[in-house]
Amino acid sequence: MSVTFDNLVRAVAPDFPTDREVKASRDVVSWYKVVWSSRVLMVPPLNVVRNNMRELERFAEAVRAFATMDFSSPMYKWDACDLNLQQATGHDVAAAIDQAHHYLLTGRGGAVRTDATNRAWVSCDIETRRVEWEDNKLLSVGFGLNDNTALALFDCDWKSPSIHKALQDLFRDPELMFIWQNGKFDCGRLKWLEDIDARVDQDTMLQHYACINEKQGTHDLKDMGQLYLQAPAWDDELDQYKREWCRQHKKPLKEFMYDDVPIETLIPYMQRDCIATYRLHDVFNKLARPGSEFIYSQLIRASNVYMQIELNGQRLDVEYLEELEYDLEQRISEAQARLDAVAEHIWNPELYKQMTGAKSASDKFKPTSPKQLKWMLQELLGYPVPSTDATMLATLLAEVESGKIDNPDAKDFIEAIGDVRKYSKYLETYALGMRDVVCRDHRVRCTFNLHGTETGRLSSSGPNMQNIPRNKLIKNLLVATPGWKFLQLDYSQAELRVLAMLSEDPALIKIYQEGKDLHDTVADMMFGEGGHLDREKRNLAKTINFGIAYGRGPSSIAEKFGKSMAESRQIIEQWFKPMPKVREFINKRRRMAIKGEPCVTLLGRQRHFVITNEAMHHIQNEYINTPIQSLASDFTLLSLLSIHDYIEENWKGKARITTSVHDSILLEVVDGDPEMMLEIAKTCIQIMSETPLKYVPDCVVPFTADAEVGYKWGELTELDMQTGLEKTDENS
Structure with a gap:
């Protein structure tokens, strides 16, 4: 059947009303705008929508939003005459806050919206000089008081006792429901800059992410306002000013500071942010996917908890940082010298130009040039390599380690390239990167990004703690605060335990119930009793154990272990043979993808896919991985929230969470009291063990967590569960 706009619209919104229409337009400016007089949504031409996955996803979201629009609602009016934009400055700010507070409490049942418990809605926004923590200041605070009214506070002394008290009284009022767009950022900066305690009750960014569209890059307030509220691009004037200012001052955009923006431009921008946030929350309440309520409520909890974790931060060993920078520079220099030694008798610029068609070539080999690097590798290996990216280099390094590549020059060259890249990244991303922040x-x-991945796995930035290398060279940059000690709690094989739970495979469940070593046991199941004693066989079992949830196939086994495709298929068959229910689970998930069935996790997260033949293999792998990775990640998140509550209730001031990385949670505990350390560790381990059963009551797979302690993040030692001290040979 040929695809037409009509059946595409019906596929996206089966109950699309008959009183409105979707029409294509070649005018890009008109896309996703509504012609109110005829109730028409203008969209890109069909060929644009069909050939651009991002556009197709935006089209689908726009059509669903348009299908539910109430054309009689004032929600879509944005002219200045339709908005009540109030301001207060200087000594008038405290009184304006108190008046707004009174209006919110007395206006319930009228223009002020309320939630199910009669809390008055108030949307909030702040503007700061910059997004970073340091060299920053609070410029303005805004409140959305109803659908059309926003109050802006600015040009005042935020530390004035009367202003501080008025703001604190408002933010602490349990009768108010605070709505933000990325409220973790705003509340964190209010605390850091002005010691004002604020909370997140609702968040349109997280609501859109959890309840409507999990796709990355879709949660920006401006984009959502235009799509769901038909709002104008109210920040265009601000963006234009930023670009012009940077051009005139010859500075990059990242160096722009918002206190350079004229107040008459900044304040209306913030006020419209407040009104858009207020209105969007109402729209999203109506459009929220059934079953998404639980995960959204937990993300709101997490927003408040991770705000505190961000404020806690991690201690940087500044003295070690100085040493590390010098050490890394030396390592890079040594690796470069090894590269140069090989290149000196291999690199031939004339031959390179002749073989590649390059018009010019440097006299000395440039390792930063992908074309030159590909040519060098071809000369050394005797065959062309498809690319020089990180994946290809990892493959070549694995072949060097396994002995498949035994040419001395090739080995030295590949190892040197690996070292140059590794230590350069360590220097730039972590050493210099942490110095910058x-x-x-x-x-x-x-910054912890609760909306940063589509599966729900946590991401972070500035710096990216989720990808910090295991190498203690880097992890030792972060140390316990003097007088404190690290306690790290780490789920043991969380994703594989989730796989056992979801597949209900008896053999895999039994391994965990009996507390056996998974990799040893699976190696014996695959290769016979004693199979785990063979290092390669155990590594094969371990590789498939961890790769099965990501759709690892025979080609990756063949590539990593130097096996033929036939051998690799046989190895995978040997893995599945004692665990047939795992195969059934995987095959079922693949069939679900083909049929386009919903991809929903046990806790209510959902992935949306536009299914095409070209993307089918990738989508099938995502259908397999999503329920596993998502649930394992959510168990860690839910455990962290419970651990935070436990610490707040019992050990406030004596323990605190400083970060979380994948399946691990890192705390600082006041040093010198082993009994306290032991009690906290035992309770946290118990929380992590009980969390899966709490949210999945029929779970028969035991979940366990390990505890480590120490003073440097890269040198943690197993905690002795009898003494509360580091485990040693003497006390083990």
Whole structure:
């Protein structure tokens, strides 16, 4: 059947009303705008929608939003005459806050919206000089008081006792429901800059992510406002000013500071942010996917908890940082010298130009040139390599380690390239990167992105703690605060335990119930009793154990272990043979993808896919991986929230969470009291063990967590569960 706009619209919105229409337009400016007089949504031409996955996803979301529009609602009016934009400055700010507070409490049942418990809605936004923690200041605070009214506060002394008290009284009022767009950022900066405690009750960014569209890059307030509220691009004037200012001052956009923006431009921008946030929350309440309520409520909890974790930060060893920078520079220099030694008798610029058609070539080999690097590798290996990216280099390094590549020059060259890239990344991303963001108290505060991945796995930035290398060279940059000690709690094989739970495979469940070593047991199941004693066989079992949830196939086994495709298929068959229910689970998930069945996790997260023949293999792998990775990640998140509550209730001031990385949670505990350390560790381990059963009551797979302690993140030692001290040979 040929695809037409009509059947595409019906596929996206089966109950699309008959009183409105979707029409294509070649005018890009008109896309996703509504012609109110005729109730028509203008969209890109069919060929644009069909050939651009991102456009197709935006089309689908726009059509669903348009299908539910109430054309009689004032929600879509944005002219200045339709909005009540109020301002207060200087000594009038405290009184304006108190008046707004009174209006919210007395206006319930009228223009002020309320939630199910009669809390008055109030949307909030702030503007700061910059997004970073340091060299920053609070410029303005805004409140959305109803669908059309926003109050802006600015040009005042935020530390004035009367202003501080008025703001604190408002933010602490349990009768108010605070709505933000990325409220973790705003509340964190209010605390950091002005010691104002604020909370996140609702968040349109997280609501859109959890309840409507999990796709990355779709949660920006401006984009959502235009799509769901038909709002104008109210920040265009601000963006234009930023670009012009940077052009005139010859500075990059990242160096722009918002206190350079004229107040008459900044304040209306913030006020419209407040009104858009207020209105979007109402729209999203109506459009929220059934079954998404639980995960959204937990993300709101997490927003408040991770705000505190960001404020806690991690201690940076500044003295070690100095040493590390010098050490890394030396390592890079040594690796470069090894590269140069090989290149000196291999690199031939004339031959390179002749073989590649390059018009010019440097006299000396440039390892930063992908074309030159490909040519060098071809000369050394005797065959062409398809690319020089990180994946290809990892493959070549594995072949060097396994002995498949035994040419001395090739080995030296590939290892040197690997070292140059590795240590350069360590230097630029972590050593220099942390120096750029460290705060005056010697702590690094990254940003945790609760909406950063489509599966729900946590991501972070500035710096990216989720990808920090295991190498202690880098992890030792982060140390316990003097007088404190690290306690790290780490789920044991969380994703594989989730696979056992979801597949209900008796053999895999039995391994965990009996507390056996998974990799040893699976190696014996695949290769016979004693199979785990063979290093390669155990590594094969381990590789498939961890790769099965990501759709690892025979080609990756063949590539990593130097096996033929036939051998690799046989190895995978040997893995599945004692665990047939795992195969059934995987095959079922593949069939679900083909049929386009919903991809929903046990806790209510959902992935959306536009299914095409070209993308089918990738989508099938995502159908397999999503329920596993998502649930394992959510178990860690839910455990962290419970651990935070436990610490707040019992050990406030004596323990705190400083970060989480994948399946592990890192705490600082006041040093010198082993009994306290032991009690906290035992309770946290119990929380992590009980969390899966709490949210999946029929779970028969035991979940366990390990505990480590120490003073440097890269040198943690197993905690002795009898003494509360580091485990040693003497006390083990």
